[in-house]
Amino acid sequence: MYVKNVIEKVKSNYPSQKEFHQAVEEVLISLSPVIDKNKKYQENAILERLVIPDREIHFRVTWVDDKGNVQVNRAYRIEFNSAIGPYKGGLRFHPSVHEGIIKFLGFEQVFKNSLTTLAMGGGKGGSDFNPKGKSDGEVMRFCQAFMNELYRHIGAHTDVPAGDIGVGGREIGYLFGQYRKLTNRFDGVLTGKGLSWGGSLVRPEATGYGCVYFAEEMLKERGESLEGKVCTVSGSGNVAIYTVEKLYHLGAKPVTVSDSKGMIYDEGGIDVALLKELKELKRASLEEYIKIKPQAKYTKISDYKEGSNAVWSIPCFAAFPSATENELNAIDAKTLLQNGCKCVSEGANMPSTLEATDLFLKAKICYGPGKAANAGGVAVSGLEMAQNASKHSWDFEVVDKHLHNIMENIFANSSQTAKEFGDPTNLVLGANIAGFRKVADAMIDQGIL
Incomplete structure (x- = not known):
């Protein structure tokens, strides 16, 4: 009842902020077991304070x-x-x-x-x-x-x-x-800076690499791997580009990318060098991809099936939503599952609707929610802050190793917490509770502010 009341108050106070409602509802509902178990959170009005x-x-x-x-x-x-x-x-x-x-x-x-x-x-x-x-x-x-x-x-x-x-x-x-x-x-006040004036190596790659590292950990626990598997990726910004690149490093075959105008399906595998040239150097549309790779198929957004994203219609073993919020809905989720998808690792922020998330959880596939799977970007931002504070720069291998370790630890913490609360495959539950407890306990320690 406590959790439900907080959610309803958020909706009442901010009636037009639908995305905020969705984020609050997804997190707070999954926190119910830890809230019920620890009365200190309600006594200190932690949820009411967290949502403002x-x-x-x-x-x-x-x-x-x-x-x-x-x-x-x-x-x-x-x-x-x-x-x-x-x-x-x-x-x-x-x-x-x-x-x-x-x-x-x-x-x-x-x-x-x-x-x-x-x-x-x-x-x-x-x-x-x-x-x-x-x-x-x-x-x-x-x-x-x-x-x-x-x-x-x-x-x-x-x-x-x-x-x-x-x-x-x-x-x-x-x-x-x-x-x-x-x-x-x-000061080290902004992250993502140029390498010659305080930036960190691996920062452009971090979210994409981290998302794939997280998928690797989810699959490893089930005795699976990405090697030789067909994967679909949405988006064509930094997250998507370096998700594609890291998938190749692990022996997978990414076959899709997309932008605001449409999507590319390249059955032989996305050409990373061409993708980087079009998006990082020329800032061009993916329509240009098929002029150089005519064997690929380009689908305009206007030709997408109503109510769905064409990227998720391509059969795959693993899907990596890496574009924007709510890009993957219940229709897309059903299509992915029917086509045999075994893993979804979110590179974007909240790319799956609540209905899609429920379908993935009920199917008990490997599902990495954005707040866990796409944490690699902010993790390397934190490492950039550490380098700025010490006035030192670390080489690529050092930063990448730190990133890999952080993503392994995020998965381990989320998985262990999910098991603690009796739902071992539910990493939404595990990630939300693990992230919440650290913040909530610090708020209590620091008093009523």
């Missing part, structure tokens, strides 16, 4: 485009919880950004960061600015205007933003440069 951010910063960003026209965007930084470390979470620049999206992402980030075992709290930010089609000068002027407000609220020991959708190395560079100018400080 420490602070929400809303601001206007005003900038001038290449034609001399004044443009105005909405922007946010939501600092959710810092009980175990400074706020940590990405910035998203995309037209779909609104308060509810940022709150859902920040809420998820609290538990994801806790699972890494690194000292990081949870936060998220962004703007409805769309960098696609903008010149470098326009992106620079927007980032500088954005940082003119944000710099007041962040710092190496306060709040450390990173990249997310629409915020890559270019944007981080412009943001950091403006922060340095405004504060006259060279």
